[in-house]
Structure formats: structure tokens, C-alpha cells
Amino acid sequence: NAGVMQNPRHLVRRRGQEARLRCSPMKGHSHVYWYRQLPEEGLKFMVYLQKENIIDESGMPKERFSAEFPKEGPSILRIQQVVRGDSAAYFCASSPTGRVLAQHFGDGTRLSIL
């Protein structure tokens, strides 16, 4: 039973490019959460999605960031026109029920902006 899969594990982009981070939840999990960890910081909630719906995006920056979780396929966190401050580790978690206590985390994508 595979865990939460995130890819790529490491992504390098130049300023102004787009970054796409993918998260495949655990089998049977229909709830996905994205968190961002800036250097020397804790994980900060970004967005909570269920299949085809955004439930809570209160942690998402208002511009350049978007997330989706389509009916088929992985959840995607998209960052347009990346800037140096977007460099961080992005973690995805999934759960079967939506309860925070059941969240399982992936190993993250480390985004580096040149």
C-alpha cells in the first residue's frame, strides 16, 4: 500500500517560469492538503481539496498560486511566474475522511528558484 507520492522530489526553476508540483494521495484517500515549509520555519497550511473541490484555500497566496484535485489523476499545485521567495519545501498530505488526525504526509517537493 503505497504512501503519499509527490513528484518531482526536487524542482529547479528560473525566476518567471512556472512550477507544477504533483501529489498522488494514498489509495482510498479523497482529501488532500498542501503545506509549505520555508527555511527554518514550520509547515504552513496552504489549501485543502477534495475531489474536484477546493474546501479551504485560506493559506494560499492571493496571486500566482493555484491548486486542483481532478476527478482522475493527482492533485496539482501550480505556481506561476515564480520568484526567489517561492523557494521552499512543499508537502502534500492525504486522508480518507477529511479528519486532520488521519493525515499522512508525502516526502515533499523541494523547489529551488534560481
Place this chain on the structure above:
Amino acid sequence: DQQVKQNSPSLSVQEGRISILNCDYTNSMFDYFLWYKKYPAEGPTFLISISSIKDKNEDGRFTVFLNKSAKHLSLHIVPSQPGDSAVYFCAACVENRDDKIIFGKGTRLHILP
């Protein structure tokens, strides 16, 4: 505004001794508290939790204590082992809300031989 605070960025403890990691929170709405352990280049893994209706929860070498009046919790690891060297995140949530966990900044624990 840091709702969950871990004021010690790092802690070094001799192998076999007790490790005590501290955490404070400010939001009175929080009713469930969690500790996660994180190794480099890996995601956080759940370690132990405690509901606000309890003041102590124990699981093997790990015990979490909650002092609601002080809005303070601590994680005790005894005896400490080399494999315990990791970053420990304190986290909090409102249990009946199905969304975000609020994390502290973490404490890096070094277990010394």
C-alpha cells in the same frame, strides 16, 4: 502571528537520558494537539497526540503532557535513543473541523552518544 510556538530551535540530550520538548499555543479554540517527527528529506510522521480533555497520553517511550490553563504542552522521550535525532514539530487543530493543522517551527533534537 505564531499560534503554536516552539521556543527552542535545538536541544542536545545524552543517549539514555530524558528529552523534553516544549510547546506553547495561543488559540483557545485548539482542542487537539499532535507531535510529528521529521527526518531530513522526508515528510513529517505522526508520533503522538492528545485531546484537550486529557492531561497526559503515553505511548511507549513517548509521553505528552498538556497544561490547558498555561496553554503549554511537552513531549517527553525516555530513554532517548540515537534514532530519536530528528526535528520535532508540535501542532494543533480544532478537532471537529476537517482542515488545517497549525505547526510550530520545530525543535531539532540531537541525541549524543
